[in-house]
Amino acid sequence: MSPNGKVVVRVENLRKHFPIHRGLIFSRQVGAVKAVDGVSFQIHEGETLGLVGESGCGKSTTGRAVLQIQRPTSGRVCFEDTELTSLKTEALRPLRQKMQMIFQDPYSSLNPRHTIGKIVGEPMVVHKMGSEHEIYHRVVELLDLVGLKEMHVRRFPHEFSGGQRQRVGIARALALNPKFIVCDEPISALDVSIQAQVVNLLEDLQKQFQLTYLFIAHDLSMVKHISHRVAVMYLGKIVELADRKTLFAEPQHPYTKALISAVPTPNPELERKRRRIILEGEVPSPANPPKGCVFNTRCPVAVPACSQVEPAYLESAPGHFVACHLVNPISTEPKVT
Amino acid sequence: MDNVTPLLEVKDLVTRYYTLEGVVHAVNGVSFIVDEGETLAIVGESGCGKSVTMLSLLGLIPQPPGKIVNGQALYFNGSTQRDLLSLSKEDIRHVRGREISMVFQDPLTSLNPVMTIGQQISESLVEHMHMSSAEAYERTIKLLEYVDIPDPTKRYANYPHQFSGGMRQRVMIAIAISCMPKILIADEPTTALDVTVQAQIVELVSQMRRDLKMAVIWITHDLGVVAGIADRVMVMYGGHVAERAYVDDLYKHPKHPYTIGLLGALPRMDEESSRRLVSIEGSPPDLYTEPTHCQFAYRCPFAFDRCWAEIPPLITVGYRHKLACFYDVDLGRPRDVA
Numbered sequence: 001m002s003p004n005g006k007v008v009v010r011v012e013n014l015r016k017h018f019p020i021h022r023g024l025i026f027s028r029q030v031g032a033v034k035a036v037d038g039v040s041f042q043i044h045e046g047e048t049l050g051l052v053g054e055s056g057c058g059k060s061t062t063g064r065a066v067l068q069i070q071r072p073t074s075g076r077v078c079f080e081d082t083e084l085t086s087l088k089t090e091a092l093r094p095l096r097q098k099m100q101m102i103f104q105d106p107y108s109s110l111n112p113r114h115t116i117g118k119i120v121g122e123p124m125v126v127h128k129m130g131s132e133h134e135i136y137h138r139v140v141e142l143l144d145l146v147g148l149k150e151m152h153v154r155r156f157p158h159e160f161s162g163g164q165r166q167r168v169g170i171a172r173a174l175a176l177n178p179k180f181i182v183c184d185e186p187i188s189a190l191d192v193s194i195q196a197q198v199v200n201l202l203e204d205l206q207k208q209f210q211l212t213y214l215f216i217a218h219d220l221s222m223v224k225h226i227s228h229r230v231a232v233m234y235l236g237k238i239v240e241l242a243d244r245k246t247l248f249a250e251p252q253h254p255y256t257k258a259l260i261s262a263v264p265t266p267n268p269e270l271e272r273k274r275r276r277i278i279l280e281g282e283v284p285s286p287a288n289p290p291k292g293c294v295f296n297t298r299c300p301v302a303v304p305a306c307s308q309v310e311p312a313y314l315e316s317a318p319g320h321f322v323a324c325h326l327v328n329p330i331s332t333e334p335k336v337t
Numbered sequence: 338m339d340n341v342t343p344l345l346e347v348k349d350l351v352t353r354y355y356t357l358e359g360v361v362h363a364v365n366g367v368s369f370i371v372d373e374g375e376t377l378a379i380v381g382e383s384g385c386g387k388s389v390t391m392l393s394l395l396g397l398i399p400q401p402p403g404k405i406v407n408g409q410a411l412y413f414n415g416s417t418q419r420d421l422l423s424l425s426k427e428d429i430r431h432v433r434g435r436e437i438s439m440v441f442q443d444p445l446t447s448l449n450p451v452m453t454i455g456q457q458i459s460e461s462l463v464e465h466m467h468m469s470s471a472e473a474y475e476r477t478i479k480l481l482e483y484v485d486i487p488d489p490t491k492r493y494a495n496y497p498h499q500f501s502g503g504m505r506q507r508v509m510i511a512i513a514i515s516c517m518p519k520i521l522i523a524d525e526p527t528t529a530l531d532v533t534v535q536a537q538i539v540e541l542v543s544q545m546r547r548d549l550k551m552a553v554i555w556i557t558h559d560l561g562v563v564a565g566i567a568d569r570v571m572v573m574y575g576g577h578v579a580e581r582a583y584v585d586d587l588y589k590h591p592k593h594p595y596t597i598g599l600l601g602a603l604p605r606m607d608e609e610s611s612r613r614l615v616s617i618e619g620s621p622p623d624l625y626t627e628p629t630h631c632q633f634a635y636r637c638p639f640a641f642d643r644c645w646a647e648i649p650p651l652i653t654v655g656y657r658h659k660l661a662c663f664y665d666v667d668l669g670r671p672r673d674v675a
Contacts (some may be wrong), residue, residue, distance in 0.1 A: 054531035080494035161620040192558060193383040193636075194618035196602035200616050218531065221561070225604030225614070248606070262536035264561030265607050266600060268584045278540055279533045282501050 008065065008180055008212045012073035014039045016058075016065045020287060034288045035061040036222070037236035040313070043180070048138075048206065048213040050244075052220055052225030052259070054283055058236040059216045063182040066214065067099050068092055079180065079291035080083040097127055100173040106165035110157040116143070116168055117153035123175045142171040146201060150165050163194035170201065180212045187222065197227060220263045224248055229319075235294040236286055238313065242320040252322045256297050293325065301326060339341070341372040343413060344519060344552050345394075350422075352386075352393045355401060359625045363389040365576040366407075368651070376553040378567035378584075380560060380599075384621055386576040387556050391522050394421055395437060397430040413434065414519070426441035435465040436515040442525040444505035448497040449497060453515075454481075455493030459511050463514045476659060480511040484541060503534035507541070514545060520555045523544075527562065539566060561605060564588060569657070572596050575622040575632030578651060582658040592660050594637045631663070639664040641671060649674065 017032040030188045036058040043049045053059045065072040079099060103109035110119055121139045124130065130138070138148045146167040148264065157165055166186060173181055183202065184191050187195040203226065205211060217223050223230055224244060231241040232255065240253040251257045258277040265271060279298045284290055290297045296306040305325050314329035316322045322329075348368050349517045354361040364386040371377050371658040392398050394410050410421040412432070421432065432638040433439075449457060459473035460481055468476065474493075481489035484507040485536040498506055506526055513521055523542065526534040543566055545551050559562060563570055564584065572593065591597045601615030619636040623630075631649050633639040641664065649661040652674055665672040 025457075045413045054533065156400050161619060191621065192599055193382060193561070193602050194620070196614035196616035197618070199604075200614055203613075213623070219533065221604045221606045224606060258533060264559070264565050265603070265605060266560040266564050266603050267589060267607055268564045268588050270607055274565070276536050276540070278536055282534060283531075284505055 002097060003167075006095050007042050008045050008047075009043040009214070010076075010078040011042070011062075011066060012040050012076040012078075014062065014077065015073045016061050017073045018177055021213055031287055034236050034289060037286075037289070038075070039233070039236075039238050041231055041241060042237065043212055043214060044204070045179075045212055046210045047229065048215050048227045049213060050223035050230040051216045051233060052218060052223050052230060053233035054218060056286065057233045058286070059218075059233050062233070063101070063184050063214055063216050067073060067101055067182055069101070083177055093209055094127075097123075097176040097290070098179045099182070100180075101182045101184060102169050102173050102177040106162055106169055107157075107189070108336065109169055112157055112163055115154050115156055116148075116160075116207045119157070119168060120171045123172060127176060129176070137173070138169075142174055143168075145174065145205070146171045147197075147226075151205045161194075162190050166190060166194075166198050168199075169203070170205070174205065174209075177209075178211070180182075180214070184208055184216045185218070188217065188219065195222070202226070210303055219264060220259060221265075232259065235283060237290055237294055237323065238296065238321070239324070240320075240322045242317075246317070247319055252300050252316055252320070252327045253295075253324050254301050254326075258300070293323075341375070343370045344373045345371040345392065345413070346409075348409040349392075349644060350393060350410065351406040352389050352398060352403060352408075353406055354403050357410065357553045360627070361624045362442075362627055363403075363624060364366060365575055365648075366394065367513050367573070367576070369571055369578065369581065371552050371554060374517075374546070374550050374552055375568040376555060376566055378555045378557060378563040378570045379573060380557060380570060381561055381573035382558055382621055384624060385573040388524055390523060390573075391439065391554065391556060391645055395433050395439060395522075396421070396424070396426065397433075401428070407438045416514075431465070431501055432465065434457050434461050434518070435540045436518055437520040437522065438510050438516070438518040439522040439524060440506070440513045442508045442528055444502065444529075444635070445497065447509060448505060450497055453496055453501070454508050458508070458515055461512060461515050476515070477511075480515055481508075484508070484511045486511075495536050503530055503537060506534075510538075510541065510545070514551075516547065517549060518551060520552045522556070524556045525558070526555075528559075535562070539627075542566070560599060574598070575628065576624065577628070577632055577648070578631065578659070580658075580660050580662075582655070586655060586658050590655075590657075592654055592665075593633075593662050594639055594664065594666060595633050597666065598636075635665075639666065643671065 014036055016036040016037055017034050019029045020026045020031040022030045039062055041102055051059045064070040066077055072085055117139050122136045122137045143152060147166055187198050215226055227244050229243045230247045231238045234255050240256045251260055258279045261277045281298055284297055292307040292309055293311050296302045311323045311325045313321055313323040316329055318326050350364055350367045354363060384440045385499050393405050405422055408411050411418050412421050421639045431466040438544045455477050462468045462473040462476055478489045486507055494531040527538050567584045570584050570587045574595050580596050592598055617636050622632045631644045632646040632648060643663050649663050651659045651661050654660045663671055663674055
């Protein structure tokens with residue numbers, strides 16, 4: 001099912017700074033790692049928003065801050081009609097049923113001492129969703145949904161392969177009938193042939209339950225495959241956001257262009273003809289981001305203004321947002337969709 | 338393309354690990370040839386034996402528990418030929434670094450954390466090229482410059498932790514090429530890196546290959562990277578060669594069901610609409626059991642009784658196109674294999 005217009009998650013100006021302390025006894029704050037620095041987006045019901053960027057760009061922290069696993073430094077996160085950032089931990093708990101997460105590493109995210117049945121059933125026990133018997137039946141139902149069998153209930157995580165473990169992680173995320181799932185690089189630890197299995201499963205579940213995903217990944221071709229809209233992050237900021245087709249066909253931001261040109265395609269003829277935009281250097285430290293546009297130190301087309309003034313995040317075409325001085329906005333009013 | 342000179346010929350390599358839990362059949366009869374100056378990509382999923390094959394050639398398999406049970410690896414140098422697998426420890430050490438060198442996946446664990454970058458590069462120059470320390474210093478600075486490390490004289494005295502991931506991989510490459518080897522083995526050199534940095538490293542290795550006229554063996558699981566750099570590709574599965582061909586033949590006319598599956602499982606940037614990905618059901622084979630039939634039969638949609646009875650031999654299906662499969666996917670029927 002394609003997404004409808006209803007907004008499920010609204011993020012406004014989200015910031016997550018991790019303080020850097022110096023000194024053991026008279027410890028004082030000497031700076032902050034600006035992991036997420038002013039990020040805004042919305043996700044609609046039944047939609048997959050892809051969030052891509054290189055390691056350290058803050059994409060995972062964004063996912064965690066949206067779910068309030070790590071409380072944001074500032075900014076607002078609205079889930080349906082509830083503002084989450086001002087809620088106490090206790091008040092958040094009932095809402096957690098509707099917002100779940102699938103983790104990157106299927107090895108460290110499952111308790112090695114618990115059986116699969118316990119792992120998948122635990123969220124239902126915590127939220128008191130029925131008797132032991134009812135929960136068991138629901139666990140079997142969930143395992144079936146993700147392609148595992150009833151006989152797996154009594155097994156332990158080490159008896160499973162990476163792909164099967166990721167299925168267990170997905171079953172656990174689905175246990176409480178969530179509306180919104182943050183998928184934090186769910187396939188990057190898996191082999192190619194297994195990645196396709198998991199991606200197909202995520203797509204099927206989305207159709208079946210009208211799920212809303214925030215899909216975090218560094219693999220652009222996979223993000224292109226699964227997402228309806230895509231946001232590109234660089235050093236704690238979203239530099240460009242557009243629907244999938246537009247972003248890959250007509251990227252506006254120089255970073256997006258370079259990123260897309262760097263992704264290899266399994267087609268020898270195209271690869272030989274291709275001219276890559278090779279970016280110089282590597283991502284600067286988020287503890288000490290460059291002045292002005294965060295990308296100006298590596299940008300192949302930077303002008304003097306880029307190292308002075310931070311570009312605003314504006315709409316360059318309907319639904320297409322870019323933060324770059326060299327792209328003409330259609331309106332100078334900031335707005336978020 | 339026709340008058341190629343082989344540099345390395347591996348014949349029927351079998352490597353096993355004898356562990357307490359049982360025998361791991363890591364490599365089960367792998368044969369291939371590397372020609373002078375070509376790039377051969379070895380593609381496969383984790384546990385398919387691609388790294389173990391390379392480590393076996395260089396005598397880097399810890400013995401025990403590992404053991405090279407069978408095979409030959411002929412290394413041709415001018416008119417002489419030597420079997421790498423039967424060389425003494427001392428002799429293979431001279432081949433490593435001087436003739437064949439290797440770049441590993443994780444540059445942080447492969448570099449010595451308590452030695453400066455400069456020392457680590459000049460070490461092999463002094464050892465293999467018998468340079469004086471002054472000569473080695475000069476050359477190290479040149480090498481650092483060549484792999485695009487800014488400010489090489491200052492960086493010479495830095496330690497690995499002062500470098501970023503991409504820079505460390507450049508240092509690894511500088512060490513690997515320091516003695517001008519004939520063959521560079523790159524074992525997933527870009528897997529731990531971001532795409533933009535991956536593009537830099539791929540570019541650097543292709544340029545080096547042209548400048549130094551080395552043969553490159555590029556081990557990877559990424560069929561995208563392979564398309565851009567390889568001349569020939571070898572696909573491995575469960576310790577066996579599944580298919581081997583020129584890069585264009587392999588991508589345009591893949592013949593092994595596993596290769597076909599792998600290509601279908603990849604989302605592609607060059608496709609307009611999203612099709613459903615082809616998934617290869619099931620999981621990779623259990624290496625503890627001795628293979629007596631095609632290892633891919635468990636997951637193969639075309640498997641028939643013969644696939645469960647014998648191991649398919651490598652047969653020729655085109656110009657330098659080899660295949661280990663009893664089924665003809667193009668014709669939709671079993672193939673005549675003697």
